[in-house]
Amino acid sequence: MVLRARTTTSARATIGARLATTLGAAAIALGCLIAGPSVRPAAAQNVVVMVNGTPITSYDIEQRARLQQLVSHKSADRNTILEELIDEHLKIQAGSRYKVGIDDGDVNSSYRDMASRMNLSPDQLTATLGRGGVSDRTLKSKIRADLVWQQIVRGKFQSSFQFRDKDIIAAAESKRKDDQPIAAKISGYEYVLRPILFVVPQGASASVVEAKRRQAEALRARFEDCERGLPLARQLRNVAVRSQILKNSTELPDPLRDMLDRTGVGKLTGPETTPNGIQMFAVCARHEVKLDDPALKKVRQEMFVETFEERSKQFLKELRSQAMIERK
Structure with missing residues (x-):
C-alpha cells in the first residue's frame, strides 16, 4: 500500500501551528536570556527500550523531557515521555511500511513555518531551543512523526473523514445558540x-x-x-x-x-x-x-479532529499489539 509521497502544505501548517502555539511563550521567555544551559552532548546513551529493534535511549528521554518543560512549564513524567517516544517510533516505522515519504525538506519547511509564526527565523528558533537545553533534532523528530502519522491515518481511514452534509448540519444544530435553524x-x-x-x-x-x-x-x-x-x-x-x-x-x-x-x-x-x-x-x-457558514466550518473541523483522534488511538493500539517492545 502506498500513501501520498509528500506531505501537503495544510498538513505542515496544522502541525506547525499547533507546536508554534505551545512553544511561543517559551520562546519569548528564553529569548530574554543572555546565557543558559546549552545542549549537552549525547555522550552516555543508555538504551532504555527497543521498539522493533530501534533503540530509545536515556538521552532521547532527557531531550523530550526538556522540550516538554519548555512547552508546559511543568516537570514531565518520565513514563509518559517514554510511552510517547514508543508511539513515535511506531509511527515512523509504520510510515516506512506504508511508503510514506517525509523527507528533510518537508520537516524543515514545517520547522520554518513554526519559527515564522513565532516571529523567529529557523536559526533563532534553534538557538532558543538550545538555550533551553534542547537540540533542534528533538523537535524535528517530533515534527516528522506527526507529519507521517497524519498522512497514514488520513490515508488508511480516508472514508471516515468524508462527512455527510446532513451529519455536519445535525452536529451544528446541537450547538446552535440562536433561533435561526x-x-x-x-x-x-x-x-x-x-x-x-x-x-x-x-x-x-x-x-x-x-x-x-x-x-x-x-x-x-x-x-x-x-x-x-x-x-x-x-x-x-x-x-x-x-x-x-x-x-x-x-x-x-x-x-x-x-x-x-x-x-x-x-x-x-x-x-x-x-x-x-x-x-x-x-x-x-x-x-x-x-452558503459557506462559519459555524459549519468549525463543526467540520471539530468532527475531523475527533475522528482523527479516535482512528489514531485505534491504529496505535493495533501497532502496539503487534510490536516487539523490549524494556531494558
Whole structure:
C-alpha cells in the first residue's frame, strides 16, 4: 500500500501551528536570556527500550523531557515521555511500511513555518531551543512523526473523514445558540433579475404616471418568460431594459425575498413608483446555492479532529499489539 509521497502544505501548517502555539511563550521567555544551559552532548546513551529493534535511549528521554518543560512549564513524567517516544517510533516505522515519504525538506519547511509564526527565523528558533537545553533534532523528530502519522491515518481511514452534509448540519444544530435553524443559514437562492423601467418625465401629472402604470400592468400580463418578454419590452416607447443583476436571498429583506418567490421565474414583479418612473423586475432565473457558514466550518473541523483522534488511538493500539517492545 502506498500513501501520498509528500506531505501537503495544510498538513505542515496544522502541525506547525499547533507546536508554534505551545512553544511561543517559551520562546519569548528564553529569548530574554543572555546565557543558559546549552545542549549537552549525547555522550552516555543508555538504551532504555527497543521498539522493533530501534533503540530509545536515556538521552532521547532527557531531550523530550526538556522540550516538554519548555512547552508546559511543568516537570514531565518520565513514563509518559517514554510511552510517547514508543508511539513515535511506531509511527515512523509504520510510515516506512506504508511508503510514506517525509523527507528533510518537508520537516524543515514545517520547522520554518513554526519559527515564522513565532516571529523567529529557523536559526533563532534553534538557538532558543538550545538555550533551553534542547537540540533542534528533538523537535524535528517530533515534527516528522506527526507529519507521517497524519498522512497514514488520513490515508488508511480516508472514508471516515468524508462527512455527510446532513451529519455536519445535525452536529451544528446541537450547538446552535440562536433561533435561526442552521439549514436556513447554509442554503439560499440566487436570483437573476432584469430591471424594466417605464420612464416618467420629471414633474409629470398624476394622470401620466397612472397611464404608465397601466402600460406596465399590460406588459406584465403578457410577459411569459425573459427570452420573449424582454424583446417585447424593448419595443415599447420610453421603456428601458437594464442589465441583469444577481441577488442572493441572504442579501434581501424578507418582504422582498417573499415577493420574488411569489412572482416566480419568467414573470414580472408588480410595478412600483420610483423617482425615474414605474419599475418592475423580470425574474429570469432562480438557482439554489450553498452558503459557506462559519459555524459549519468549525463543526467540520471539530468532527475531523475527533475522528482523527479516535482512528489514531485505534491504529496505535493495533501497532502496539503487534510490536516487539523490549524494556531494558
